[in-house]
Amino acid sequence: MHISEFQELIERTYFERDSARGLGGTYMWFSEEVGELATALRRNDKDAMEEEIADVFAWLCTLASLAGVRMEDAVRKYADGCPGCRRIPCDCSDKE
Amino acid sequence: MHISEFQELIERTYFERDSARGLGGTYMWFSEEVGELATALRRNDKDAMEEEIADVFAWLCTLASLAGVRMEDAVRKYADGCPGCRRIPCDCSDKE
Numbered sequence: 374m375h376i377s378e379f380q381e382l383i384e385r386t387y388f389e390r391d392s393a394r395g396l397g398g399t400y401m402w403f404s405e406e407v408g409e410l411a412t413a414l415r416r417n418d419k420d421a422m423e424e425e426i427a428d429v430f431a432w433l434c435t436l437a438s439l440a441g442v443r444m445e446d447a448v449r450k451y452a453d454g455c456p457g458c459r460r461i462p463c464d465c466s467d468k469e
Numbered sequence: 470m471h472i473s474e475f476q477e478l479i480e481r482t483y484f485e486r487d488s489a490r491g492l493g494g495t496y497m498w499f500s501e502e503v504g505e506l507a508t509a510l511r512r513n514d515k516d517a518m519e520e521e522i523a524d525v526f527a528w529l530c531t532l533a534s535l536a537g538v539r540m541e542d543a544v545r546k547y548a549d550g551c552p553g554c555r556r557i558p559c560d561c562s563d564k565e
Contacts, residue, residue: 422536427543440518447523
């Protein structure tokens with residue numbers, strides 16, 4: 374699936390409700406999913422990791438839509454390599 | 470760009486370093502970017518929002534790669550509508 378298709382799917386599914394809730398409340402939902410992802414990773418629960426990664430991505434797309442950002446445009450900063458050193462693989466010396 | 474292409478791009482750019490760092494340390498980088506996204510949203514800084522949304526997505530892809538999760542597989546849970554009510558738009562009654 375294209376990144377833009379996924380954002381559009383999430384918009385069709387959730388935008389009206391997320392928009393009515395507003396950015397702050399929607400960020401809290403996103404944040405909750407980030408916490409659930411941490412739990413899944415900590416437990417090394419593969420099914421839960423897959424579920425929570427999808428949920429975090431879905432809420433990130435919603436936040437992007439509320440902010441007027443197209444995910445497809447946003448990711449272009451990585452298209453030519455690391456935005457810091459412009460290399461693939463990244464060669465930034467300060468990246469711990 | 471396809472979701473799978475973006476994950477592969479991020480793997481080519483960062484996987485070796487992220488893998489050497491490990492899951493815990495990589496989660497902290499992801500978490501730092503989530504904080505930067507909150508700052509950009511709070512300031513309503515459009516350019517920063519676009520940057521930080523891309524960064525959160527990139528780190529999410531790295532976490533997925535470290536966890537052995539393909540983003541393209543993970544997002545299928547949304548393909549037929551809301552995973553809760555199976556509808557587009559979502560009609561879950563408990564979603565504040």
